[in-house]
Amino acid sequence: MLHHNLEIHQRENEGIVILDLAGKLVMGAGDIALTGCVRSLFGNQNRQLILNMAGASEIDTSGMGALLILAEEYRNAGGKMVLYNIAHSHGKVYEMARLETAIEIYRDELDAINSFFPDRKVIRYDILEYVEGQASHDDKSHKT
Numbered sequence: 001m002l003h004h005n006l007e008i009h010q011r012e013n014e015g016i017v018i019l020d021l022a023g024k025l026v027m028g029a030g031d032i033a034l035t036g037c038v039r040s041l042f043g044n045q046n047r048q049l050i051l052n053m054a055g056a057s058e059i060d061t062s063g064m065g066a067l068l069i070l071a072e073e074y075r076n077a078g079g080k081m082v083l084y085n086i087a088h089s090h091g092k093v094y095e096m097a098r099l100e101t102a103i104e105i106y107r108d109e110l111d112a113i114n115s116f117f118p119d120r121k122v123i124r125y126d127i128l129e130y131v132e133g134q135a136s137h138d139d140k141s142h143k144t
Contacts, residue, residue, distance in 0.1 A: 005029055008021060008034065009022070010041075014116075015048075016048045016049070016050055016113055016116055017041060017048065018049075018050045018052055018109070019037065019049070019051050019052065020054070020055060021051060021053055021054075022056070022057075023055065023057060024056070024058045024059075025059045025063035025067075026058055026059070027060055027063070028062075030063060034070075035070065038070045042077070047074065047079030048079055048081075048116050049079070049080075049081040049082075050081075050109070050112045051084075052084060052085050053083055053084065053086040053087070054085035054087075056087075064095055067083070067099060067103060068098075068099065068102050068103070072102070080116065082103065082104040082105070083104070083105045083106070083112075084106040084107065084109055086105055106122070
């Protein structure tokens with residue numbers, strides 16, 4: 001489905017719905033498209049959802065807000081919505097940290113899927129550690 005600046009592709013892996021996002025998750029068409037798509041899944045009794053953020057080129061505060069609201073709706077219904085492949089360029093560090101306190105964020109699809117199976121060991125993605133790692137990597141590359 002193409003909604004102006006945001007494309008949403010739906011697929012399944014191990015019985016869990018995954019939405020691959022591509023484009024801009026920003027105020028207007030983007031956040032409305034995502035909210036509508038996720039709420040229609042939710043209305044069809046979907047309680048386990050993974051969002052692949054790899055193709056999301058931009059997320060603004062409105063997009064972040066939509067993610068927070070949707071995750072809360074899943075949580076309140078006893079379900080779970082998680083994200084993976086979220087780039088550090090999406091928003092400011094404090095917004096990312098706020099997002100991370102409310103939504104589980106994973107490095108890759110396998111970890112995201114495993115998070116729905118309690119017997120599987122999963123490493124949560126630490127956004128602050130990632131950002132700090134990027135910063136020190138950037139410092140090293142500038143010193144050459």
